[in-house]
Amino acid sequence: MVYVMFMFLFGLVLGLAAVASNPSPYFAALGLVAVAGMGCGVLVGHGGSFLSLVLFLIYLGGMLVVFAYSAALAAEPYPEGWGSWPVLGVMVAYLVGVCAAAGLFWGGWYEGAWVSADEFVEFSVFRGDIGGVALMYSAGGGVLVLGAWVLLLTLFVVLELTRGLGRGALRAV
Amino acid sequence: MNPYILAILLFGLGLGTTITFASSHWLLAWMGLEMNTLAIIPLMAQHHHPRAVEATTKYFLTQAAAAATLLFASITNAWLTGQWEIQQITHPLPTTMITLALALKIGLAPLHAWLPEVLQGLDLTTGLILSTWQKLAPFALILQIQPSNSTTLIILGLASTLIGGWGGLNQTQLRKILAYSSIAHLGWMILVLQFSPSITLLTLLTYLIMTSSTFLVFKLNKSTNINTLATSWAKAPALTALTPLILLSLGGLPPLTGFMPKWLILQELTKQGLAPTATLAALSALLSLYFYLRLSYAMTLTISPNSLLGTAPWRLPSTQLTYPLATSTALTICLLPLTPAISALLTP
Numbered sequence: 001m002v003y004v005m006f007m008f009l010f011g012l013v014l015g016l017a018a019v020a021s022n023p024s025p026y027f028a029a030l031g032l033v034a035v036a037g038m039g040c041g042v043l044v045g046h047g048g049s050f051l052s053l054v055l056f057l058i059y060l061g062g063m064l065v066v067f068a069y070s071a072a073l074a075a076e077p078y079p080e081g082w083g084s085w086p087v088l089g090v091m092v093a094y095l096v097g098v099c100a101a102a103g104l105f106w107g108g109w110y111e112g113a114w115v116s117a118d119e120f121v122e123f124s125v126f127r128g129d130i131g132g133v134a135l136m137y138s139a140g141g142g143v144l145v146l147g148a149w150v151l152l153l154t155l156f157v158v159l160e161l162t163r164g165l166g167r168g169a170l171r172a173v
Numbered sequence: 174m175n176p177y178i179l180a181i182l183l184f185g186l187g188l189g190t191t192i193t194f195a196s197s198h199w200l201l202a203w204m205g206l207e208m209n210t211l212a213i214i215p216l217m218a219q220h221h222h223p224r225a226v227e228a229t230t231k232y233f234l235t236q237a238a239a240a241a242t243l244l245f246a247s248i249t250n251a252w253l254t255g256q257w258e259i260q261q262i263t264h265p266l267p268t269t270m271i272t273l274a275l276a277l278k279i280g281l282a283p284l285h286a287w288l289p290e291v292l293q294g295l296d297l298t299t300g301l302i303l304s305t306w307q308k309l310a311p312f313a314l315i316l317q318i319q320p321s322n323s324t325t326l327i328i329l330g331l332a333s334t335l336i337g338g339w340g341g342l343n344q345t346q347l348r349k350i351l352a353y354s355s356i357a358h359l360g361w362m363i364l365v366l367q368f369s370p371s372i373t374l375l376t377l378l379t380y381l382i383m384t385s386s387t388f389l390v391f392k393l394n395k396s397t398n399i400n401t402l403a404t405s406w407a408k409a410p411a412l413t414a415l416t417p418l419i420l421l422s423l424g425g426l427p428p429l430t431g432f433m434p435k436w437l438i439l440q441e442l443t444k445q446g447l448a449p450t451a452t453l454a455a456l457s458a459l460l461s462l463y464f465y466l467r468l469s470y471a472m473t474l475t476i477s478p479n480s481l482l483g484t485a486p487w488r489l490p491s492t493q494l495t496y497p498l499a500t501s502t503a504l505t506i507c508l509l510p511l512t513p514a515i516s517a518l519l520t521p
Contacts, residue, residue, distance in 0.1 A: 143201070146192070150208055153185045160178055160215035167221075 005045050011038035013098055021091035024079035025071040029064060036060050048129040174219050185212030186306065193310035198257050199247035203240060206278070206310055210236040213307065216299050217291075228294025232303075235287045239277040246270035259317050268321040271314075272329075278311040280352075281359050282332040289340070289352040297397070300348055301388040304355055305381045312362075312377055320367040331453060333360025338460025345399045347391055350464055351384065354423060357461045358384075364454060365438045368445050371520040376434035378519075379508070383431055386419045386505045389498040393491060399471045400483065406476040407485040413476065415502060417469035422505045424462040430508035437516065 015034035018027070036059055043052040082088050136144055185208055193205030210233065218229040250267035251257055262268050273284070280288035292300050320326055337357025344350045358380045365372045390412060391397070394405040406413045422429035427436075435458065442451035475482055508515070 143204075146204065149188075150204065150211070153181065153208065153211055156178055156181055157211050157215050160174070160182075161218055164221060 005042060008038045008041040017091050017094040020094055021087050023081050023087045024076065026079060027081045029068050029071065032064060033060060047127050051129040182212045182216055190306065190310045194313050197259055199259055202259060202314055203244050206240050209307060209310055213302065217295055224294045228291045231287050232291045235277060239274045242270060242274035246274060259314065262318055265321040268318060269325060271318055272325060275311045275315050276329055279308055279359055280356055281329050281363060282336040282356060285336060285356045288356060289349045292348045292352040293346055297388055297392040301385060304351065304384050315366065316370045316373060323367055326363055326367050327450060330360045330364030333357060333363065334454050334457040338457045341461060341464045347397050351387060354461060361434060361438055365441050369441050371516065372437045372441055374519050375516060379430055379434050382501050382504045383423050386498065386501040387423060389501065390416050390419065393493055393498065399468065402468065402472045403475060403482040404486050405472055407488060413473050417473050418506050419502060420465040420469050424465040425458050428509050430505050433509055433512050
């Protein structure tokens with residue numbers, strides 16, 4: 001199980017390096033899919049199955065799909081993936097940097113498998129992540145309202161920034 | 174801008190700072206900072222000019238990176254110590270990360286590179302909000318953290334005063350000059366943070382008053398560079414006579430208000446045994462003073478009966494409220510005798 005977790009985390013870092021190596025947005029979105037998928041795997045392994053599901057549905061199935069459609073609108077004739085040397089070189093450089101950082105932090109008390117937060121793991125129905133969400137809707141009332149307000153504010157911010165169609169600053173293609 | 178949208182954005186700006194002020198939990202403090210960033214983005218880009226949009230993008234990227242670092246540091250602290258309280262961070266790693274994240278948020282050297290370009294892309298009113306209101310929430314957090322590394326803070330402070338002084342020397346655009354002035358003043362604030370946070374608060378408040386005066390003067394004269402400033406005698410003669418005092422107050426000369434923070438900081442640094450640091454900071458203030466003097470010269474010391482620097486502009490009636498400018502100018506010039514009262518009020 002620990003090895004599965006390690007593989008997920010390796011995949012996560014690999015995907016992050018793939019996104020950061022500046023390929024075309026489509027390939028970067030593919031890297032993000034990999035990152036989110038691996039992250040969901042790590043979450044599931046630590047007992048957060050509900051959060052993992054929410055991440056898949058909302059992040060990958062909602063936000064990333066919208067991003068992919070928007071990126072498709074700004075299509076370029078020769079997209080650069082990891083087959084072209086500039087992108088691959090940057091990715092290798094980032095991975096070398098990650099290995100150097102790993103070597104810097106090697107050993108010590110923070111090495112080893114991580115422990116999950118809830119104690120009864122498979123023997124309880126009410127897991128840590130679901131309990132947290134329930135608490136957010138019950139005891140966390142004010143902060144929930146605040147979160148909803150911030151989302152509404154973000155909507156107005158985006159609408160204001162994209163106001164003006166072809167005459168505004170951020171123009172529709 | 175649509176007045177309803179403007180109202181919502183200004184409400185978001187106010188709410189964000191209020192939340193950060195009122196919070197004792199790092200997550201809530203982070204939420205307040207993010208709300209501030211989000212709400213000011215459309216205000217910065219409202220003129221839809223490419224320069225403004227570029228400034229908005231740079232501001233968003235730096236502030237988002239700073240907020241992400243802040244969140245990362247708070248979660249690291251929660252992982253290491255289980256503590257989410259703002260005033261209870263004792264582990265040096267999260268403390269240093271939070272200090273650097275907040276330094277990026279307010280624009281301390283060496284994390285200052287975004288500030289001149291962002292301020293240059295904005296109109297003077299939004300620049301005023303950016304320089305004053307947006308500094309309050311990060312400072313509320315800076316004043317509460319227990320500093321771990323003395324050297325980091327002193328390096329941030331001295332670098333900021335020096336870079337603020339040297340950077341502003343070659344500028345003719347007023348907004349960039351005010352950006353470098355902001356960097357220098359923030360450096361003074363951080364220098365004394367670990368010894369006396371109440372002096373930091375005093376410096377912040379006097380800086381807010383002085384820079385508000387300056388921004389409002391430039392806005393009234395509709396001037397954004399030194400050349401336009403030179404014809405301001407035709408638009409507002411009384412203000413042209415008063416502005417050198419405002420600028421020299423920014424430079425920190427007695428008997429004006431700006432001397433108050435510098436005096437108290439130099440005294441505190443000397444009491445703590447950091448006389449060379451105090452000397453270096455005082456000398457770096459000379460650099461800033463030079464460009465404040467240059468502005469005063471261009472604006473006031475070249476008026477009649479000297480030869481005209483440019484054609485006199487039309488004296489059209491201004492629709493700007495002058496009450497805020499009058500109040501802040503009076504405070505900028507005359508507040509020094511109240512030093513004992515103010516420092517007593519700001520000491521908890």
